[in-house]
Amino acid sequence: MTLVVFALVDNVHLLDLAGPAQVFDTAGYRLAYVADRPQVTSAQGLPVVAARELPALGVDDLVVVPGWRGETDLSERLLARLRRHHEAGGVVASVCAGARALGAAGLLDGRRCTTHHDLQDDLARRHPGATVVRDVLFTVDDRVITSAGIASGVDLALHVVATRHGPARAAQVAREMVVYARRNGAEPQASAMLRHRNHLDDTVHQVQDLIDTRFTEPLPLSRLAAHAGVSERTLTRLFTRATGLTPLRYQQALRVEHAEHLIGHGTTVEAAARESGFDDARMLRRLRSRFRPVPPG
Incomplete structure (x- = not known):
């Protein structure tokens, strides 16, 4: 021990x-x-x-x-x-x-x-x-x-x-301590990461770990499913049940929050869209009305 x-x-x-x-x-x-x-x-x-x-x-x-x-x-x-x-x-x-x-x-x-x-x-x-x-x-x-x-x-x-026992064990400990979520070290203000980590599904945690670090990149469902070692259908079902979002919607939420942070610090919408992984600003504008980021703190 x-x-x-x-x-x-x-x-x-x-x-x-x-x-x-x-x-x-x-x-x-x-x-x-x-x-x-x-x-x-x-x-x-x-x-x-x-x-x-x-x-x-x-x-x-x-x-x-x-x-x-x-x-x-x-x-x-x-x-x-x-x-x-x-x-x-x-x-x-x-x-x-x-x-x-x-x-x-x-x-x-x-x-x-x-x-x-x-x-x-x-x-x-x-x-x-x-x-x-x-x-x-x-x-x-x-x-x-x-x-x-x-x-x-x-x-x-x-x-x-x-790190030593898997994210599911950490989430279980957090729940026993009545800690709302496991916060990532490098992203203290990434509220979507906090809101959707309050579950015990290790497969979903593994996929979230990948999306969290690469959300600006194209992440097809096939790649995420292969990363978790399950079928695309199974991953979609598990992810939605654990987080309330599909993997794509979760990735979009991270992109929108990142773009909102950039815009809040003076970046133009067009530049923020590009830096957050969107092909253009039109998709960002559409998604900003759907996702309501929680203010830091």
Whole structure:
């Protein structure tokens, strides 16, 4: 059974810790907590008991550094354990200010990363060799996973579950936690992806993963069905039952939302149509009246 170890410091944010811990616990992982002393106090005043030494770790195990308030940082002893675990092939992750610890351990140089929007400038200044990605929920780069902070730690953990056990298991965990949807890291504002991911059909999730990343391209039903290993008729039936849309309508919804985003930032309708995968603006104009994108947030 996979072990998830949370490396803690004083003033740790409770949700940074509790959100991912709840996800991994619900998914059946073992949890452990480590710090430089037997007890740390959260930023919200709750004491948290922890061991001083990390347990033995395998390559399938995960070390997570939740964020904290203030200038506290992990000790060099714990930073060294982070480095060794990653060098041995393991995964390390951070939530919010926890990215600073990954940077101090030398794990962000040459990699994409993110953190809470209030801390992005500081992270970029501290670690100029890193590529700080803004306006995303989480990033994944060579077994280093970073999230934007607070509730996005849940998204990070669900992503790990989806990667290791399939999107259906991640969706099941999300439903057990009463989390409305599994949000994708690189597309925090793509509301169609959120609205139509609240199901447990693994075949449909696989097809949605393909459409989500290639929605501007022609995606004939035959290609989608082959990707899922089912017939076109079966895929249409499963997809419609799970999402309320056909695969084509789902792709159109993503295209329209992308075009709306571009138009909202000053792009002409014609240019937005082309960049979103439409042959011309006429189809976009027709579809804009059918799809009502949900405002971000």
